[in-house]
Amino acid sequence: DVKVTQSSRYLVKRTGEKVFLECVQDMDHENMFWYRQDPGLGLRLIYFSYDVKMKEKGDIPEGYSVSREKKERFSLILESASTNQTSMYLCASSLITLNTEAFFGQGTRLTVV
């Protein structure tokens, strides 16, 4: 059974903290994505990686950075958490093949207080 695993389901952090969200996939997928999902706004792409150490900015990269040191692991970093980063964060992965399905993790509900 294919799997994308996010390290935490729920997280509460304080304003100004550095926050790490971890994502691991066991499908040997080349592509990995980080999205945030907010009511009424849908899924918005933060960052995308198509290979180890490679990254591309998505639609809303401000305030975030990413790290991909190993193929199976993609980390999202909030350098200095702010309340407007309270959201559901979803990690996904897919093959490098075009027109292919994206597999999602269960999501991390982050609350910044």
Place this chain on the structure above:
Amino acid sequence: QKEVEQDPGPLSVPEGAIVSLNCTYSNSAFQYFMWYRQYSRKGPELLMYTYSSGNKEDGRFTAQVDKSSKYISLFIRDSQPSDSATYLCAPGSGGSYIPTFGRGTSLIVHP
């Protein structure tokens, strides 16, 4: 204009109803069309995948694509409370690895 437009709902229907969920898109390069289903507090999962125009049926679900009007539909027959979820359309082109998602429509099927 966003590339993919989808009414967020919520759409509330009684059990057994036929449900129609719709998306419009602006990019004529889109060639393949996916529908994802997302249950509350879960990640989205692929429900249906179609290529180009036409219909595709899978059990109670039918996906329909009209490329001439850039309109995508998902029909659910004999809807069940277990169909209550958010449905996201995701059209894509042959030139990008990045899926494009609509905002999702929240569906509530009440007994």
